[in-house]
Amino acid sequence: MQRLIIVASLVASWLAHEPSLCGAADPLTVESDFEGASVRVLEIDEAKRSVSFMPGGDPVRGWPCWWYFRVDGITPDETITLRLRASTATLENRKPLSASWAMPAQATFSTDGEAWLHTGKGQRQGNWMIYTLKPAAASMFVAWGPPYTPSTAAKFVRDMSKTSAHAKAAELCRSREDRPVPMLHVREGERTKKHRFGVWVQARQHAWECGSSWVAQGFGEWLLSDDEEAAWLRQHAEIFIIPVMDVDNTATGNGGKNAFPYDHNRDWSRKPHWYETIAAQRMVGGLIDEGRMDVFLDLHNPAPGDPSFFYILPKEMLKEPMISLRDRFIDLAYARISKIKPLIPMSNKPKVTGTSYHPLWRQISANWVSMNGNPHTVSLCLETIWNYKNSTTTGYRAVGANLAAAVQEFLATRPDR
Numbered sequence: 001m002q003r004l005i006i007v008a009s010l011v012a013s014w015l016a017h018e019p020s021l022c023g024a025a026d027p028l029t030v031e032s033d034f035e036g037a038s039v040r041v042l043e044i045d046e047a048k049r050s051v052s053f054m055p056g057g058d059p060v061r062g063w064p065c066w067w068y069f070r071v072d073g074i075t076p077d078e079t080i081t082l083r084l085r086a087s088t089a090t091l092e093n094r095k096p097l098s099a100s101w102a103m104p105a106q107a108t109f110s111t112d113g114e115a116w117l118h119t120g121k122g123q124r125q126g127n128w129m130i131y132t133l134k135p136a137a138a139s140m141f142v143a144w145g146p147p148y149t150p151s152t153a154a155k156f157v158r159d160m161s162k163t164s165a166h167a168k169a170a171e172l173c174r175s176r177e178d179r180p181v182p183m184l185h186v187r188e189g190e191r192t193k194k195h196r197f198g199v200w201v202q203a204r205q206h207a208w209e210c211g212s213s214w215v216a217q218g219f220g221e222w223l224l225s226d227d228e229e230a231a232w233l234r235q236h237a238e239i240f241i242i243p244v245m246d247v248d249n250t251a252t253g254n255g256g257k258n259a260f261p262y263d264h265n266r267d268w269s270r271k272p273h274w275y276e277t278i279a280a281q282r283m284v285g286g287l288i289d290e291g292r293m294d295v296f297l298d299l300h301n302p303a304p305g306d307p308s309f310f311y312i313l314p315k316e317m318l319k320e321p322m323i324s325l326r327d328r329f330i331d332l333a334y335a336r337i338s339k340i341k342p343l344i345p346m347s348n349k350p351k352v353t354g355t356s357y358h359p360l361w362r363q364i365s366a367n368w369v370s371m372n373g374n375p376h377t378v379s380l381c382l383e384t385i386w387n388y389k390n391s392t393t394t395g396y397r398a399v400g401a402n403l404a405a406a407v408q409e410f411l412a413t414r415p416d417r
C-alpha cells in the first residue's frame with residue numbers, strides 16, 4: 001500500500017510537469033537578450049495565452065517605437081495574442097511618442113529568424129493594438145518590421161564578397177560603442193578611380209527604420225547580379241553601400257531618431273558627433289574633391305500613413321545642372337519603383353526639406369551633400385513605405401533593385417569619365 005501511494009504520487013507529480021498529457025500548456029516566456037531586441041513586458045496571461053507589452057527603447061537614444069522579441073513555450077497550433085501599447089516614456093517635449101509609429105497594421109514574425117512574415121491585420125482597441133497569430137512552432141520572433149541588425153549587415157557584405165570577385169567586404173569605421181560598421185565596396189575591371197562615377201548608398205541613420213536596410217541590401221544584390229546593366233554599373237562606377245549606419249542603436253534596439261545629442265541624420269555639421277557620420281562625411285568629401293560625387297542616396301522609412309517618396313531641397317537653394325539632373329533621376333526611379341509588382345505605393349511628388357522642415361536642415365545628410373557637392377551631384381533621401389502589406393523583405397529588396405537600375409540608367413546618359 002505504502003509503495004502504491006508513492007508510485008501514485010510520483011505519477012501525479014510527473015503528470016503535473018508533463019502538461020501535454022493533462023491538457024495544460026507550457027508557460028509562455030519572453031526573451032529579449034539578443035541583438036536588436038527591444039520590449040517592456042507588461043503582463044503575460046497564461047490562461048489567455050497573451051503577452052502585453054510596449055517598446056523598450058530609451059528616448060535618450062531615439063524615438064521608442066521599435067519592438068522585437070522572442071516568445072517561447074508555444075504549443076504548436078495554439079493562437080497567441082500580442083497586446084501592444086505605445087511606450088509611455090516621455091520625449092523632450094514631455095509627451096510620449098504618438099502610438100501610430102509603434103503600431104504597424106500588420107506585425108512581423110518568424111519561426112526561424114530568417115523568413116519574416118506578416119501577421120494578419122491588428123485590431124485597435126483603445127490604447128491597445130491586438131495581433132493574433134498561430135505560429136506552428138514552439139518559439140517565434142515578433143517585431144515591428146523585418147529586423148536587420150549589424151550582424152545581418154556583416155553577413156550580407158561577407159556573402160556578397162564571397163560570391164562576387166567585384167565586391168569587397170569593408171568597414172566604414174567603428175562606432176562610439178566600438179561596433180564595426182559593415183560596408184560593401186563594389187567595382188569591376190581596370191578603370192582607374194578618376195574614370196569611375198561615385199555612388200554612395202547608406203541606410204539606417206534612424207535605427208528603427210529597418211526597411212531601409214533591406215532596400216540597401218536589394219540595391220547590392222541587383223548590383224552584383226548577372227544583369228547586363230548591373231555589370232555596366234560595376235564597370236563604370238565605384239559603389240559604396242552601408243546597410244546600417246547607426247549600428248549602436250540598432251544593436252541595442254533603440255529608435256535612433258531624435259537621439260541625444262544629435263539625430264544621426266542631423267549630425268552632418270562641421271563637427272559631427274557620431275563616428276559613422278565623421279567617416280561617411282570624410283569619404284563622401286573625398287569623392288567630392290575628386291569631382292565624382294555623382295549619386296548619393298540616404299535611405300529611410302517615412303511616417304505611418306505615407307507612401308514612398310523622395311525628399312528634396314527647394315529649387316531656389318540649388319543651381320543648375322543639379323536641379324535638372326536630380327529631377328531626371330527622380331523620374332527614372334519613380335518610373336521603375338511605381339511599377340513593382342506586387343505594388344509598393346510611391347508618390348511622384350517629392351517632399352521638400354528646406355528651412356521650414358527642421359532648424360538643423362543644413363545638417364541633414366542629403367542636404368549637406370547637395371550643398372557641398374559637385375555641380376552635377378544628385379543627392380536624395382528616399383523614404384520607403386513601411387505600413388503596407390507589401391512592405392516585406394521581398395518588397396523592400398525590389399525597391400532597392402529598381403533604385404539601383406535607375407542609377408545605372410541615369411549614369412549611362414552622363415558624359416563618360
Ligand SMILES: [Zn+2]
Binds near residue numbers: 209257300
Ligand atoms: Zn528616417
